[in-house]
Structure formats: structure tokens, C-alpha cells
Amino acid sequence: MTPAATTTPRRAPSGSVSERTGAQPPRSRRPRLPGRLRRIGLPYLLLLPALVLELLVHLVPMAIGIVMSFRELTQFYIRDLNSAPWNGLDNFALAVDVNQPVGESLLRSFLTTCQFTVLSVGLCWLIGTAAAVFLQENFRGRGLLRAVFLIPYALPVYAAVITWAFMFQRDNGLINHVVHDQLGLTDTPPFWLIGDNSFVALLVVSVWKGWPFAFLIMMAGLQNIPRELYEAAAIDGAGVWQQVRRITLPSLRPVNQVLVLVLFLWTFNDFNTPYVLFGKAAPEAADLISVHIYQSSFVTWNFGTGSAMSVLLLIFLLAVTAGYLLFTSRGKKPADAH
Amino acid sequence: MRRIRAAAAIAIVTSLTIAATGCGGGEGGTGGASPKTLTYWASNQAPSVEADKKILTAELKKFEKRTGIKVKLEVVPWSDLLTRILAATTSGQGPDVLNIGNTWSASLQATGALLPWDDAAFDKIGGRDRFSEAAVASAGVEGKDPAAVPLYSLSYALYYNKRMFEDAGVEKPPATWDELVATGKKLSKGGKWALGAEGSNLSNNIHQIFALGQQHGSDFFDASGKPDFTSDANVAAVKQYVDFMAKDKIIAPGNAEYAQNQSLQDFARGKTAMVLWQAAASTFAAHGMKPDDWGVAPVPVPSGAPGGGRQVNSMVAGINMAVFKNSKNLDGATEFVKFMTSDEEQKILNDSYGSIPPVKAAQQDPAFAAPDRAVLRDTLAKSAAPLPQVPEESQFETAVGTAVKELFADAAAGRPVTTESVRARLSKAQQQMPK
Numbered sequence: 001m002t003p004a005a006t007t008t009p010r011r012a013p014s015g016s017v018s019e020r021t022g023a024q025p026p027r028s029r030r031p032r033l034p035g036r037l038r039r040i041g042l043p044y045l046l047l048l049p050a051l052v053l054e055l056l057v058h059l060v061p062m063a064i065g066i067v068m069s070f071r072e073l074t075q076f077y078i079r080d081l082n083s084a085p086w087n088g089l090d091n092f093a094l095a096v097d098v099n100q101p102v103g104e105s106l107l108r109s110f111l112t113t114c115q116f117t118v119l120s121v122g123l124c125w126l127i128g129t130a131a132a133v134f135l136q137e138n139f140r141g142r143g144l145l146r147a148v149f150l151i152p153y154a155l156p157v158y159a160a161v162i163t164w165a166f167m168f169q170r171d172n173g174l175i176n177h178v179v180h181d182q183l184g185l186t187d188t189p190p191f192w193l194i195g196d197n198s199f200v201a202l203l204v205v206s207v208w209k210g211w212p213f214a215f216l217i218m219m220a221g222l223q224n225i226p227r228e229l230y231e232a233a234a235i236d237g238a239g240v241w242q243q244v245r246r247i248t249l250p251s252l253r254p255v256n257q258v259l260v261l262v263l264f265l266w267t268f269n270d271f272n273t274p275y276v277l278f279g280k281a282a283p284e285a286a287d288l289i290s291v292h293i294y295q296s297s298f299v300t301w302n303f304g305t306g307s308a309m310s311v312l313l314l315i316f317l318l319a320v321t322a323g324y325l326l327f328t329s330r331g332k333k334p335a336d337a338h
Numbered sequence: 339m340r341r342i343r344a345a346a347a348i349a350i351v352t353s354l355t356i357a358a359t360g361c362g363g364g365e366g367g368t369g370g371a372s373p374k375t376l377t378y379w380a381s382n383q384a385p386s387v388e389a390d391k392k393i394l395t396a397e398l399k400k401f402e403k404r405t406g407i408k409v410k411l412e413v414v415p416w417s418d419l420l421t422r423i424l425a426a427t428t429s430g431q432g433p434d435v436l437n438i439g440n441t442w443s444a445s446l447q448a449t450g451a452l453l454p455w456d457d458a459a460f461d462k463i464g465g466r467d468r469f470s471e472a473a474v475a476s477a478g479v480e481g482k483d484p485a486a487v488p489l490y491s492l493s494y495a496l497y498y499n500k501r502m503f504e505d506a507g508v509e510k511p512p513a514t515w516d517e518l519v520a521t522g523k524k525l526s527k528g529g530k531w532a533l534g535a536e537g538s539n540l541s542n543n544i545h546q547i548f549a550l551g552q553q554h555g556s557d558f559f560d561a562s563g564k565p566d567f568t569s570d571a572n573v574a575a576v577k578q579y580v581d582f583m584a585k586d587k588i589i590a591p592g593n594a595e596y597a598q599n600q601s602l603q604d605f606a607r608g609k610t611a612m613v614l615w616q617a618a619a620s621t622f623a624a625h626g627m628k629p630d631d632w633g634v635a636p637v638p639v640p641s642g643a644p645g646g647g648r649q650v651n652s653m654v655a656g657i658n659m660a661v662f663k664n665s666k667n668l669d670g671a672t673e674f675v676k677f678m679t680s681d682e683e684q685k686i687l688n689d690s691y692g693s694i695p696p697v698k699a700a701q702q703d704p705a706f707a708a709p710d711r712a713v714l715r716d717t718l719a720k721s722a723a724p725l726p727q728v729p730e731e732s733q734f735e736t737a738v739g740t741a742v743k744e745l746f747a748d749a750a751a752g753r754p755v756t757t758e759s760v761r762a763r764l765s766k767a768q769q770q771m772p773k
Contacts, residue, residue: 076449079428171592194538280540
């Protein structure tokens with residue numbers, strides 16, 4: 001270490017980060033402190049605008065929502081939230097009492113949502129991964145196909161779903177025109193937007209909307225796998241399926257880990273798709289929890305109960321997320337140690 | 339890969355927080371900080387929002403010329419209006435003046451967000467007795483100062499396609515329900531149907547079963563304002579309505595999923611011969627029908643002669659105009675209400691919208707004596723009753739409207755609709771009402 005190097009930061013305390021990190025630990029401690037402070041402080045400073053916004057946009061309403069869940073907040077009190085009487089855990093008790101209609105319908109809606117989420121995430125992942133793997137090969141029109149595949153993801157949700165709602169109409173919709181009129185698969189034109197088929201309709205739209213995201217992330221993940229691995233495997237005599245199983249999927253593990261989680265959270269919380277498709281009163285078969293909570297608060301004007309349901313949903317999703325991350329990272333460590 | 343995970347972690351946090359915040363959208367008008375401007379949320383009365391803007395802008399210009407007050411207009415679609423009003427109520431950031439569906443009056447009155455119209459306030463716009471009593475009665479709970487002022491009055495009527503009636507050899511529109519079913523069976527053949535319905539439109543379901551309920555001698559709330567959905571009379575009323583599809587087969591099954599006025603489109607295209615609707619004329623015209631193509635008759639009643647009590651054949655439908663208590667320009671807002679409810683504006687606006695003026699002096703205008711308008715006017719005068727004016731009215735519309743929607747879905751899928759199944763749905767609806 002030359003003396004010149006130690007004096008540089010003293011003379012130019014506003015030197016760039018790279019300069020300072022380039023300078024090795026000087027002998028005297030005093031000049032180091034402001035630099036270290038700045039080094040620690042800078043990331044926080046850069047994060048600050050985002051943190052403030054995050055606080056305002058997400059955390060404050062969230063906190064208010066939690067407070068609301070302990071109050072009796074009906075139309076008599078919404079004008080002044082502070083005037084709403086506290087009612088302890090009554091809202092929660094009402095929401096979880098499965099022997100009463102409110103709790104029973106919430107539980108049914110929750111189970112419907114679980115079923116829907118598992119199917120939707122599974123299909124999105126499967127289709128997205130398959131498409132990404134197939135598009136790894138270089139062929140004519142690959143760029144075009146990639147762009148086409150991403151269209152559902154790029155379309156505004158409302159416009160896309162309302163189009164689906166038109167297509168699912170029983171008497172004038174495109175789906176029935178194909179299924180019933182042209183292919184003759186059913187005796188009478190089926191309903192898609194009411195009754196039990198509404199679950200299928202919802203699932204189709206959700207998968208259509210969700211799989212391009214899986215495709216996009218998988219494609220990015222696949223780019224990171226060195227081609228040599230495949231070449232070496234091919235020389236060793238591995239077939240395509242073996243390559244997928246032994247190289248592609250293990251390499252994509254970290255990507256998959258977050259992809260599945262994000263898809264799960266998005267699908268579980270999805271409000272726009274069922275709301276645009278079915279309106280305020282979703283059919284029982286497709287009564288997803290987000291719309292159910294919306295109806296419990298906005299339509300019946302009982303915001304306290306609705307908030308309690310939201311808090312329960314938040315706790316559930318936090319628990320699932322924590323459990324998932326714990327589970328996946330525990331399995332990962334030995335793999336990383338290889 | 340680490341970067342992808344970091345980005346995904348952010349996505350996870352945001353999606354989690356969305357779960358807890360729900361829909362927190364609370365947009366609002368400017369609140370009219372300056373005395374020379376007002377914000378006005380109008381409801382969608384014309385066939386389209388654009389048409390509404392055109393009609394209203396011309397009148398607002400007149401108002402500006404006379405008073406110097408500029409009115410910022412926003413036409414809010416029905417699907418959003420109530421949510422927008424609730425958001426405005428919660429945040430205190432709302433318009434100065436707004437239209438409300440008159441059935442919401444009692445519910446919104448309970449929030450305390452709307453200016454009460456006591457005698458002094460009414461005097462500023464020419465006095466309470468300028469308005470028809472039935473219209474004022476649908477502006478809030480009985481015995482309290484109304485939460486709004488009647489703006490447009492409407493009632494239900496039976497619209498029928500003259501050509502289809504002729505083709506089927508039907509000479510006059512049905513006056514009783516028995517006649518309607520008999521006529522309906524003649525008309526429902528060859529891919530055409532007798533009656534249209536909006537099975538997935540909760541409010542419309544409520545309007546229809548309310549009138550039928552009156553005819554069976556029931557209200558959906560008892561005298562003390564408690565929900566009473568499962569009485570024999572209410573069950574019979576709901577079953578009668580759904581049976582038009584389930585048993586009588588005079589409503590096309592596809593109507594079970596209608597919620598966007600598709601039944602009016604079907605009517606205009608000659609696919610259905612009758613609809614029970616309020617002021618449908620302008621929509622028919624917008625779909626290309628000529629005024630001579632359709633006829634208007636009173637909604638059937640059991641006796642064939644509409645009147646009070648069990649011969650009620652419509653709700654008192656209509657739009658009320660309310661002033662937001664938080665307005666910083668209450669004088670200007672009152673001035674604007676006075677303008678909109680003046681005899682002259684009442685004639686112009688109600689004529690454009692096909693409604694009937696709730697202002698008595700304007701009702702006498704010859705424009706409202708034409709045959710189709712006369713039916714609405716007479717119904718309002720003689721055989722219309724207001725929906726229950728209780729604070730829980732909005733919840734009632736949702737809960738019972740959904741029950742009827744589900745019964746229609748049953749009927750459309752060919753599942754039986756029985757007295758028991760109707761009672762079960764209504765009972766479930768009643769349990770959802772706030773205690």
C-alpha cells in the first residue's frame with residue numbers, strides 16, 4: 001500500500017464507489033468511517049423512494065385494513081372510520097364459523113379457489129415450460145412464435161377477459177358456435193357463464209392469461225444452461241427425454257421455485273378475471289375468494305367482515321409462502337453442495 | 339438467475355400485500371374548491387354514455403351562461419356508480435352533485451354523506467309540493483328528511499312487438515298473468531320466444547319480483563324493517579317469475595345469463611315478443627326500430643285492472659339528485675339542483691330520456707301525453723309502489739337478486755324449480771343479511 005493511495009480518499013472524499021472499493025484498507029481508521037457509512041447508506045438512500053411509495057401504496061392501506069377487521073364497519077359508519085365501534089374478534093368469528101352461512105360460503109369459496117389455483121398453476125407451468133423447451137431450437141419463425149405467445153400477457157386484462165366473456169355467451173358466443181353448432185359435441189348449447197361449467201370457463205381464461213408468463217421466465221432460465229452440457233450428454237448417449245429430466249429441469253430449479261410461487265400468489269388472488277367474466281355475483285362453482293371478499297364487503301356494505309376475511313387470506317398466503325420457501329431452500333442446500 | 343429471483347421476490351411481496359388491501363381504489367372529483375365550478379356525476383340514462391354527455395352538455399352550457407358556474411360532468415356507468423359513491427363517502431373526496439338510483443336512497447341516507455333536504459332546503463328550489471309525493475317518498479326513509487330530490491321518474495311497462503303479435507294472431511296485449519302465459523305459449527315457437535328477462539342482472543330481478551310480491555300481498559321487509567324473505571307470498575312471487583322460464587317455457591333459457599340488456603337487443607331483432615322494462619323506447623330506437631314497431635301496455639296484474647294494493651304493477655323507479663355534504667360549494671350545488679328540477683329543464687331532460695318528470699307542472703306538458711308515455715305516467719300515478727325504503731335495501735338487492743339469478747341458472751340447466759328450492763335460496767339470502 002503506498003501512502004498516496006491512503007491519502008486519495010482524504011483529498012477527494014466524494015470519490016466514486018469503485019475508486020473507494022479499489023482502495024485497500026488504509027492504516028489509519030479515521031478516513032474510513034465516512035466512506036463506510038456512505039457505502040452502507042447508499043443502498044438505503046437509493047431504496048428510499050421505493051420504500052416510501054411501498055409504504056404509502058401498500059403497507060398503510062394494509063394496516064388500515066387490519067384495523068378495520070376489528071371494527072363493525074357498515075354503511076352507518078363508513079363516512080368516518082373512527083366512529084365505527086370496536087367489536088373485537090366478532091368479524092373473525094363470523095368468518096370462520098363454518099356452521100353459519102357466512103363462514104360456510106367462505107370455506108366453500110376457499111376450497112374452490114384452492115382447486116382452481118392448483119389446476120391453473122399446474123397447467124400454466126406445463127404449457128409454459130413445454131413451449132419454452134420447444135422454442136429453444138433454432139428454426140425459421142421462432143421469433144414470430146415467441147412474440148405471438150406473449151400476446152395474452154401483453155393485452156390489458158380487462159379487454160382480454162371481456163372478449164372471453166363474449167365468446168362464452170351461450171346463444172351468440174364463439175365457443176358454443178364451435179362446440180355445439182360446428183362440431184356437434186353437445187345436444188344443447190351449454191352455459192359457460194352460469195352454472196357448473198363456469199369453473200371450466202374461468203380456468204381456460206386463467207391459463208390462457210397466465211402461461212405466457214411461465215413461458216417467458218422459463219425461456220430466460222433456459223438461456224442460462226450451457227449448451228455443452230447437452231452436447232456432452234448427447235455424446236454419452238442420452239436421449240431428449242433424459243436430457244430434459246437430467247439437465248434442463250435440475251438447472252431450472254431455482255427459476256421454478258420462484259415461478260411457481262409467484263404464479264400461485266397471482267392466481268390465488270386474481271380478482272380481475274372472475275370479476276370481469278361473471279360480474280358482482282359469481283356463480284357458486286367459480287366463486288373465487290377475492291370476488292367473494294369483494295362481495296362480502298363492497299356489495300353487502302359490511303367492510304369489517306370483508307377486512308377480517310382479507311386478513312385471514314393474508315395469514316394463509318403468508319403461511320404458505322413461508323412454508324414453501326422453507327421447504328424448497330432446505331432441499332436446495334445439499335444440492336448446492338455438490 | 340439471482341436477479342430473476344430478486345425481481346420475483348418483489349413480485350411476491352406485492353402480490354401478498356394486494357391480498358390484504360383488496361380494492362382500495364378511491365378516486366374522487368375535485369370537490370369544487372372554487373365557487374365557480376361544480377363536479378357532477380350523472381347516471382347513464384341514454385342508450386350510451388356518449389349520448390348522455392351530448393344531452394347534458396347542452397343543458398349545462400345554459401346553466402353556465404345564466405349563473406357563471408361551470409359544471410364538470412362525468413357520466414358514470416351503472417355498474418360503477420354505487421362503488422364510486424361509496425369510495426367518495428369513505429374518502430370525503432366526491433362530486434358536489436350526483437345522481438343516485440332512487441332505490442339506494444335509504445341506504446345512502448344512512449351513511450350521512452348526502453345533504454338532507456329539509457323544508458328550508460326544499461324552499462330554495464321552489465318547495466317540496468312541486469314534486470309528486472310518490473317520487474319524494476322514494477328519496478329516503480319515511481319520517482326523515484329526504485336524502486335527495488327526484489329528478490327523473492320511471493315505471494315498468496309491457497313493451498310488445500306489434501308484428502310478432504299480428505303473426506301469431508294475438509289481438510291485444512295481455513292484461514293478466516294468465517293471459518300473458520297463454521299468449522306466450524302461442525308466441526314461443528320456431529326459435530322465437532314470448533318474453534325477455536335479464537336473469538343475471540340482480541337489480542332487474544328485484545324490480546320484477548317486487549311487483550309480483552305486492553300482488554301476492556307481501557313485502558320483503560316486515561313493519562319493523564326486518565328482512566322477511568321466506569314468507570309464502572314471497573316464495574310464490576319469486577317462483578312465479580322464474581316459472582316463466584322453468585314451467586311455462588315462455589322465456590328463452592339463454593336469458594338466464596343476460597345482464598347487459600341483451601334482452602332489449604333480442605326484442606329489437608324480433609327474437610322475443612315482449613319485455614317488461616322501464617323507458618325502453620330510446621334503446622329500441624338506437625337498435626334501429628321504428629316507433630310504430632312496438633306497442634306499450636301496463637304490466638299485467640291478476641285482475642287485469644292495475645291499481646293500488648294487490649294490483650300494483652311496478653316499482654316507483656327513478657333517479658334522484660343528491661348533494662354531497664362535503665361540497666365546498668353548497669350554494670352553487672343547490673342552484674344547480676334548482677336548475678335541473680325547473681319546469682323547463684324537467685320537460686327537456688325527461689323528454690330526451692323517455693322518463694316522466696317528477697315535477698307536477700312539467701308532467702302536464704303534451705310531450706308526456708303520447709300513448710307510450712301515458713302508460714308510464716298513469717302507472718306512476720295509480721299503480722306503482724316504492725321499493726322498501728330501509729337502510730339494508732342495497733344488501734337486499736344483492737342477496738335476493740343473486741338468489742333469483744341462481745334459480746334462473748337452475749331453470750336454464752333443466753333442474754327443477756320447486757317451492758322448496760325457492761324457499762331454500764331465499765332463506766340463504768336472508769341469512770346473509772346483516773344482523
